[in-house]
Amino acid sequence: LMQGAMAKVVALAPDSWMPGGEPDPLIRHQHGHVGKPVSRIDGPLKVTGAAPFAAEFPLENMVYAAIVYSRIAKGRITSLNVERAESAPGVLLVMTYRNAPRLKPAPLFMSDPKAAAGDSIPVLQDEKIYWNGQPIAIILADTQEQADHAAGLIDVAYAAEPAETDFHAAIARGTTQSQFMGQPLHDEVGDAQAAFEKAAVKIDAAYSTPRHNHNPIELHAVTLSWEGDTLRIHDAQQAVAHSAWTLGQVLDLPADKVVITSPYVGGGFGSKTLWQHQIIAAAAAKLVERPVRLMLTREGVYRTVGGRSPTEQQVALGATAEGKLTALIHRGVTAKTSHNVMPEPFILPTRSAYAAENILLDVQHVEIDMTSNTFMRAPGEAVGTFALECAMDELAEKLGIDPIELRLRNEPEKDPISGLPFSARHIDQAWRDGAERFGWSARNPLPRMHQEGEWLIGMGCATATYPYYRMPGGAARITLSRAGHATIDIAAHEMGMGTATAQTQVAAERLGLPMSHVQFNYGDSTLPGLVLAGGSQQTASIGASVIAAYNKLVAQLLALAGNDSPLAGLKQAEVGSRDGGLASLDDPSRYESYTSILSRAQRDAVVIEAEPPMPLETMHWSMHSHGAMFCEVRVNMITGEPCISRFLGSFDCGRILNPKTAASQFRGGIIMGLGLALMEEAQFDERSGRIMNPSLAEYHMPVHMDVPEIDVIWTDIPDPHTPMGARGVGEIGITGTGAAVANAIYNATGKRVRDLPITLDKLI
Ligand code: MOS
Numbered sequence: 001l002m003q004g005a006m007a008k009v010v011a012l013a014p015d016s017w018m019p020g021g022e023p024d025p026l027i028r029h030q031h032g033h034v035g036k037p038v039s040r041i042d043g044p045l046k047v048t049g050a051a052p053f054a055a056e057f058p059l060e061n062m063v064y065a066a067i068v069y070s071r072i073a074k075g076r077i078t079s080l081n082v083e084r085a086e087s088a089p090g091v092l093l094v095m096t097y098r099n100a101p102r103l104k105p106a107p108l109f110m111s112d113p114k115a116a117a118g119d120s121i122p123v124l125q126d127e128k129i130y131w132n133g134q135p136i137a138i139i140l141a142d143t144q145e146q147a148d149h150a151a152g153l154i155d156v157a158y159a160a161e162p163a164e165t166d167f168h169a170a171i172a173r174g175t176t177q178s179q180f181m182g183q184p185l186h187d188e189v190g191d192a193q194a195a196f197e198k199a200a201v202k203i204d205a206a207y208s209t210p211r212h213n214h215n216p217i218e219l220h221a222v223t224l225s226w227e228g229d230t231l232r233i234h235d236a237q238q239a240v241a242h243s244a245w246t247l248g249q250v251l252d253l254p255a256d257k258v259v260i261t262s263p264y265v266g267g268g269f270g271s272k273t274l275w276q277h278q279i280i281a282a283a284a285a286k287l288v289e290r291p292v293r294l295m296l297t298r299e300g301v302y303r304t305v306g307g308r309s310p311t312e313q314q315v316a317l318g319a320t321a322e323g324k325l326t327a328l329i330h331r332g333v334t335a336k337t338s339h340n341v342m343p344e345p346f347i348l349p350t351r352s353a354y355a356a357e358n359i360l361l362d363v364q365h366v367e368i369d370m371t372s373n374t375f376m377r378a379p380g381e382a383v384g385t386f387a388l389e390c391a392m393d394e395l396a397e398k399l400g401i402d403p404i405e406l407r408l409r410n411e412p413e414k415d416p417i418s419g420l421p422f423s424a425r426h427i428d429q430a431w432r433d434g435a436e437r438f439g440w441s442a443r444n445p446l447p448r449m450h451q452e453g454e455w456l457i458g459m460g461c462a463t464a465t466y467p468y469y470r471m472p473g474g475a476a477r478i479t480l481s482r483a484g485h486a487t488i489d490i491a492a493h494e495m496g497m498g499t500a501t502a503q504t505q506v507a508a509e510r511l512g513l514p515m516s517h518v519q520f521n522y523g524d525s526t527l528p529g530l531v532l533a534g535g536s537q538q539t540a541s542i543g544a545s546v547i548a549a550y551n552k553l554v555a556q557l558l559a560l561a562g563n564d565s566p567l568a569g570l571k572q573a574e575v576g577s578r579d580g581g582l583a584s585l586d587d588p589s590r591y592e593s594y595t596s597i598l599s600r601a602q603r604d605a606v607v608i609e610a611e612p613p614m615p616l617e618t619m620h621w622s623m624h625s626h627g628a629m630f631c632e633v634r635v636n637m638i639t640g641e642p643c644i645s646r647f648l649g650s651f652d653c654g655r656i657l658n659p660k661t662a663a664s665q666f667r668g669g670i671i672m673g674l675g676l677a678l679m680e681e682a683q684f685d686e687r688s689g690r691i692m693n694p695s696l697a698e699y700h701m702p703v704h705m706d707v708p709e710i711d712v713i714w715t716d717i718p719d720p721h722t723p724m725g726a727r728g729v730g731e732i733g734i735t736g737t738g739a740a741v742a743n744a745i746y747n748a749t750g751k752r753v754r755d756l757p758i759t760l761d762k763l764i
Helices: 002-010 043-047 144-151 167-173 192-198 240-251 276-288 298-304 381-399 403-409 427-438 499-511 538-564 594-600 659-678 737-749
Strands: 063-069 075-081 091-095 135-141 155-160 186-189 201-209 221-227 230-235 258-261 292-295 311-319 325-336 358-367 455-467 476-481 486-489 518-521 575-578 581-584 591-593 605-610 624-636 642-652 710-714
Touching (some): 063 144, 063 276, 063 298, 075 135, 091 144, 091 276, 135 276, 167 325, 192 311, 192 325, 192 358, 221 276, 230 240, 230 276, 240 276, 276 292, 311 381, 325 381, 381 403, 381 455, 381 659, 381 737, 403 427, 403 455, 427 624, 427 642, 427 710, 455 737, 476 499, 476 538, 476 594, 486 499, 499 518, 538 575, 538 581, 538 605, 581 594, 591 594, 624 737, 642 659, 659 710, 659 737
Parallel strands (some): 063 292, 230 258, 325 358
Antiparallel strands (some): 063 135, 075 155, 091 135, 201 311, 221 230, 221 292, 311 325, 455 624, 476 486, 476 605, 624 642
16 A cells, blocks of 8 residues: 555656646546546535525625617617606616716626627717617516516607628628637648549538537626625626626726635536626626626527627638548638627638648638527537538548548648647547447448338438647646645635546545545636636646745745755655655655645745646647437427437546546537537517527427436547646537438438438428
């Protein structure tokens, strides 16, 4: 046992990970925490109802809010009569553009590293209307029912102006080159058009995807109060520090005067950022000098929180008779507003997908008068892989090559666009493992060959992919007590994905402590760090910050240990953690416990804060999570009803830190992908710009009856160039799923449906 413990510490070189540098020691499982299927720390609180969500914090003397939404897409308010509402029972305030305090426009996402606003439209500042559903008034009352009642008593008249609400008509009038993160969504390698013309075998197909709305089960909500000149907000957030800064800009307050906490979030998926409702509630609370609770209705979320915008995509593939891609063209159009920054970047997955000699990728957009669209789980990849991976299936069929074999024949050796080497890419293994487990060899490549009663049965597959990101996340703080307990503080988020659990495992691993001795604090903008729970990068981002703080902690402990310690003379890079203390990497017998070091130094605790290294690793390597998706579908020959009977996701996402929470992320993404494939569609009235199905009754998503048991497996091959060997797992599940379903439906029925969602009317 002792030998084992010593062998462990010898392998642990805590300073060796840096972007572009050597693999991190946690690549190896050391103390047994990382890689363990630990159940969620917050699980018991969630299932017993003890975890407080944003709309559940009771504040003394609190008032309740309701919002009134515009009914035209563009124009201005010509008359606004609020008297009936103001005199309704229990009403304390009706706030409109006439009596709202002056508010500055909100800094848009990516306009500043700290910005988190979905749109930059002035909030209740004038009579102008920018979209159908824009908030035009807030009512505060003693009870929710009184506020809701009064919301119906506001009389408003508008002067409508011509609005751009028709996607296809707007495309016909001309499109604009889209940008994403400051770069044009346009890539060219060679001459793809010419290569396509000359190709021996060709596919050229058009795919379309509809608007999607965010539907986290927890509605967007705030409970907030002004305490002097400090605004305290219980919010549902995936960017507490960003949103606090952004709200400060709107209210003209320094960032530390806005405190946002968000300990529990009932789903985010890209939607739980800063929208108008938090701004309006904060301004109204100031006027009545009382705490305010504003929970959007489900319809309110559809009106004010953006979702995924529609796309029209073309994929043209040219190949040799042997199935080598010579031309890959993926281009098309999406929609955004004039006051946000989010063209759905559907070519992102194609950039690193295949070794085509000639590539042309391009995203154009038109501007529509609608709620500002935003990030929605795998923005770009979710719908981009639908088009690309359906086209690959069509090409495979035309070539008479198995679709998995076609993909493997076009595996790139380096990134086809950037030319960078891949940090780790084992998609071939994901394909082979998945094919075997799913029983792919039983598939008949000819469509409509497998029938059971009135059901046609088919199998399909598709590639899943999502980039590795790490945003400069700011500092983490470690407090290590004399008793050998550690607290990690960072302004991160738990939206149900297991952040607190996985990070406790990682910190315990690094500090050589049992998990019970590690407390992970998050979800509070007063904590250090600027962490976005988005881009599937929060885990890597936090990990890098904690590693940096840990390294500094070790240096400080060595200084405190001094010359009387068995560790005397050792440098930080020569020391690792085990059994609640530090030990030499070369000579494990040189060990001293944290308790001993701090006792001798007469210190109760050591507090360390450190910034992570800049995320330079993505400049050295092309870094992506990978997956192979397999679907079996049954389609009813009489009703056209498609029914998913089996699904397997085979993933290559680096080291899996917690197999239990990671599997849930994969499954959750796949379920959302099944909705994208078969159900989800915001019905947007192109005459009025109004979403016509703003409810869970009319906007369909998978329920348990729609979802079979979903099998997930993974390679668990650590990525040597990420902080913990792990790449993201949060978004990849929704990618590739739409295409796997569509390809399975083709194999079952012989029908290619290139327009999502694949509803039964398209299959009859
Ligand atoms: Mo996600 S769309 O990065 O929350």
